[in-house]
Amino acid sequence: MDLVLLPDAATEAERAAVDAAVGSPGHERRDLLLPAFHAVMDAVGWISRGALSYVCDRLHVPPAEAYGVATFYALFSVTPRAPRTAHVCDDVGCAAFGGEDLCAALEERLGPPGSGEEVTWTRSPCLGLCERAPAVFLQRASPSAEDEGNPEATRALASSPHDDAPGGDHAQIAPATADTVLRALDGEDVDGPDPVVSTPQAGGPDLELLSRVGVVDPGDLDSYRAAGGYAGLRRALAVGSARVVDEITVASLTGRGGAAFPTGTKWAAVAGSPEPEKYLVCNADESEPGTFKDRVLMEADPFALVEAMTVAGIAVGARTGYLYVRGEYPAAERAILRAVAEARRHGYLGDDVMGSGRAFDLEVRRGAGAYICGEETALMNSLEGRRGEPRAKPPFPTVAGLFGKPTVINNVETLVNVLRIVAEGGPAFASIGSGRSTGTKLFCLSGVVARPGVYEVPMGTTLRELLELAGGVPPDLRAILLGGAAGSFVTPDQLDVPLTLEGTREIGATLGSGVVLCFDSTTDFAAVLRRIAGFFRDESCGQCVPCRVGTVRQEEALARIVRGREIGGRTIELQLLRDVDRVMTDASICGLGQTAASAVRSALALGLIGGS
Amino acid sequence: MTTVDLGTIRRLVSVTVDDVEHRAPEGATIMDVLDDAGADTPRLCQAPNLTPVNACRVCVVEVEGSRPLVPSCARKVEDGMVVRTDTERVAHSRKMVLELLASANDLSEAGDDVARWQIEYGADPERYGPPGPPAAAGERGNRHAGHHGIPDGETRATVAQPVTVDNDLYVRDYARCILCYKCVEACGTDAQNTFAIAVAGRGFDATISTEFAVPLPDSACVYCGNCIGVCPTGALKSVAEHERREAGTWDPEGETVTTTVCSFCGVGCSLELHVQDNTIVNVTSPSDHSVTHGHLCIKGRFGFQHVQNVASPGEH
Amino acid sequence: MFGAGGGTSAYSEVEDTDLVLLWGSNARETHPIYFHHVLTGLRRGAGMYVVDPRRTATARWARGHLALDVGTDIALAHGMGRAILDAGLENRAFIERATTGFDEYVRAVEPWTLEKTAEVTGVDADLIRETALAYARADRAQLCWTLGITEHHNAVDNVRALIDLALLTGHVGRWGSGLVPLRGQNNVQGGGDMGAIPNRLPGGYDVTDDGHRARFDAAWGSAIPPEKGLHLSQMFEAMERREIRAVYVVGENPAESEADVAHARALLGGLDHLVVQDIFRTATAEFADVVLPSCADWCEYEGTVTSSERRVQRVRKAIEPPGLARPDTEILCDLARRLGHDWGTPSPEEVWDELRSLSLDWHAGMSYARLEAEGGLQWPCPSLDHPGTPTMHTRLWERDPALRGTPAPFAPVVHAGPLDELSPEFPLRLTTVRRLDSYNSGVQTGGYTSPLRREEALCVDAADARALGVHDGERVRVVSRRGAVEAPVRVDAAARPGLAFITPHFSEQVDVNLITNEAWDPQSGTSEFKATAIRIEKLAVGARVPVAGA
Known part of the structure; x- marks a missing residue:
């Protein structure tokens, strides 16, 4: 390719960071673009012209396209920015629970968002720490990543990015105060959130997905094995791939990321494809506001995910699996990286998994701040080093997915269910719940509940029963955002809905990603709705017109309604919102646009805003 | 051993559109079927010589079994497919796409078809309030993904901004840019493979940009102008056209178009010379020409000046 | 060729081929729209090798770039021919059925071992072999050339050496396999x-x-x-x-x-x-x-x-x-x-x-x-009901000798380097090249303003510039056996040590044909524009103030 690069030269630090992350492949490796950009961000805190040119030269990517990728992601900056940045959640789960107060305090201490040369702060969408609002994610560049690890490991990174330790010195603080944030910005070590605290049921009976949370040491493979770990993979290898796929199908396992597609159908399609090259992808880009279950699973029980991916990968015939972890989840990334390295060291990953002769290995890739990358095809584009724009379907990923090859992509929670299914068999799993809603399900309770956290209940449990587990139906409960920002509001008179795909659909709601965000009557729903509308306007990739412009118009119309500045009166504004809603729902490319009006629609229908 | 092109084996499939059955070769798109049937399907991001990106969504139709509407430009026909174009849902989405675009963009040079569809589908961009102030030059390109100013709704956000003039051959008037991706595709793998421009930024703040928004002369641009050739809204145009429009001497009614062959190498690219007042004002190539597929190089598109200059040639 | 002066393939064939061999052609800049077809072929999986003394924009798309010394094309072609024969990859069926003079050809290439070819051409022996075998093994292959083959004193022999390679491997007369001389002008x-x-x-x-x-x-x-x-x-x-x-x-x-x-x-x-x-x-x-x-x-x-x-x-x-x-x-x-x-x-x-x-x-x-x-x-299109002929010489593949017609002759041509030889007095090779936005002597393209255009300059490798003690932008005297011109020097990554280049587009800036060699090919009459022996002289102090002087 006849690349034309800007004349700006990279600094020594930038070159070293890129070389350590991607080496010099000598041919096009666009898929290493995100790791390369992360390396630069982690080392110097922003991506300069020289750094971008250097990355392009290494990876043979045209600079305009690389720039298009760098500017797509919120965690990358192509203008100078303070090397230590606090991202403060002002989203629906945090804003009213200390988030806005924290923003105000930081503004007072540090100035407006983005100002400051050494440290700064900025507002952020949901950080997946809703059970301990307010949440902060710290993006801290550390100039010499090489000093931290041993040089061996650094060299190994050249062939496999993020082999062991993630770059940078990123951290999460929750609940955060202005003081803890300022100290952390000054470089003080931060204790990551303890996932056990986020799991009130931890150690209790009748848990499956959460059974090892707080029981095993997430950094210790032996501890995992002592708790029954790797029995599932042994069994899967023993019964063979066809049988594993069959058990998943019989279990009627559905995707837990929000779309609820039958997992067995995906697996069977990819396993049966004649294409020799296939991929498994784990979608760990958990970004739906109010959702934090996958984070807890990865932080507290990372080996389970690694084992489940190994079972899945071998079952569908993939030799490589990619785990795409949200960029704002440094603790989860560290836990997973450690688990992958351990598993590899013990022969649970590699050319000869558990002596079976089957090859499977994992690559961990870090997202960079884009809700849309939770959409499966956008995630694949992101993995390939492209802008995280969703693709047209068909073709579906099972036919043409990652790198154009047949691909199974599953959410973290979905995959962890696989271990139970290979252990107990599909029929046992299917006997829990009913219809298409089988097995247990994780829910993320936050807002005005007594004991927020991740809860595991059998499908079919009612919303009321779930709230009881978390300390009872909150007094003065006004509404619950069920399923996330892409979900909808339900009211206290709907608490007896069984939490199944079918049950929620019956009341016009959705399980979504398992969000149960509770609001009482003191809530400023206008602010909540404007935040949701602003969220979709920020997170729209911009590819299709209905979503790109529709999310803007929706936010503007809501602003007028809550300020009593309607054009032509309330009825006309509501009609306008309905019109925008319909085109986004009907004609957007992907699920983001198709659900971007969902919460607003339900709030208007329930009269949560505007008083109609 | 075959000495001739065998082509592709293609079966015919049966598709029902608005209750009428059509036969179409497999691999054809729904839009191909609609076009053959003489339907007036609106389109903006589609072009016969580019890979469909199905970004604008104005060509959507209903397909039985699909909850969301389906872009007819990209979806390939399948045997037994049942398509509806005559429903209120289809009309609503088409209207809204045209309306949303008109509410954010200057579509005044998007051509007669777009103007007709605006009326036909009843697009009313004014109902979103008065347009907000235009952005300063370069400001839109500096917005950070995931952050935007909170609107009060008093005005509607638009992409209005000054015209970018940074070279002698063409201008970029991004107030008209609807992000159809056509220029990016023509600059990229669909034709030129130069990759001088790409979509940068995210969402409503996305722009077509060089790396770090540097001027075209600092970028990889080779001025083939294939981006101009595919731009549907006049966001990209030659300096010659831009200056005539500014001066009020642009005369599309008086324009003739003559097909000929480029004189600058032995490839034989078909040129369409757009002539106003005995002056060549633009050069394009037919998208169905087997040599060019509608794409040219800098000499073919801009090298005609030697037959226009009154001044003595040889003095460069 | 074979009695008809024209390329054998339609452009679209390069989209359906498995291997593209571009020889002496910077098609990315000189035939940009043809190169679109090449790029389509590459995207569909074809491999490409480029033979060019310079590291051109075209070469940067190639799997292999054979940067030969100017005027050693026949040596390279014969070396490849011998490598193909040594590997037993010649197309026996085609050679027997459709060609004459094979034995003479074998004798002509016999001296061109990989070692000798590498020594004469300056191209790495492994790369020569790789390219030769890739060409021979491809089910379909296109061999294209431009002025890098024809602006030599032995232009026709150069072309015939390339045709020999196509005959040796049967890469002619089939859809996707053929010979494409890219013409410089529209007619x-x-x-x-x-x-x-x-x-x-x-x-x-x-x-x-x-x-x-x-x-x-x-x-x-x-x-x-x-x-x-x-x-x-x-x-x-x-x-x-x-x-x-x-x-x-x-x-x-x-x-x-x-x-x-x-x-x-x-x-x-x-x-x-x-x-x-x-x-x-x-x-x-x-x-x-x-x-x-x-x-x-x-x-x-x-x-x-x-x-x-x-x-x-x-x-x-x-x-x-x-x-x-x-x-x-x-x-x-x-x-x-x-x-x-x-x-x-x-x-x-x-x-x-x-x-x-x-x-x-x-x-x-x-x-x-x-x-x-x-x-x-x-063409050929002999009658109103004839569809025209995208691929020529398919006749060579006919089973029936009557339909097959006159066989295609191998040409046992002999390598002869540039007549304007390098010497201690004229140690540098100057070659003339063309740029994307300009055309020949610039009469027509001078009429428009191209943002790509820069002042005409003698482009040299950084090492040569260092050795001569000249810096980017410095005006120098370029001397050949015929004359001298002044030109600024530009360090350019497309050059390599010993090789300089310049365009003929701006004679009013640098009248380069004052120094090019008039020696011409007796068969075609084309002059040796591609190979001039020069030396670069610093201008006397005070003759001209350098732009970026000390």
């Missing part, structure tokens, strides 16, 4: 097809063939001389011998484009009579006794041109010609009338139809109506 092909070359009648008939000449004699009512005419270089020699005293130049600018141009200018200036017919008052016109202003045929008049894939297409009038400019055919008919021959005032279509009546094999089926309706047609 080089058509001009030759119309008989505007010394040895051919319109339609490609040999001028020495009595039978065909008789048809033309009868149609034109005049006896055509039965021997070959002179090509351009021979004409200049004849001028030098004062055998030619009057010259009629139509659409050519030899006072700028000839090698050793000072010599050419002297000859033009010494003629008894010079007529120049052109769309511009060119440098050549400055020497003329009569200048006949003509139309730019591609946009001011009607007619046809023929492209590198033998596609005949219509050119049409879009604008009125300026001033007194008239169509070439009208000028010629007027001239004929004054010389006592009334050719009437034929319309362009009537002229074309006359050609069709005589070019029975190639053009007879190409009516204006068909050219219009079908977007051009590729």
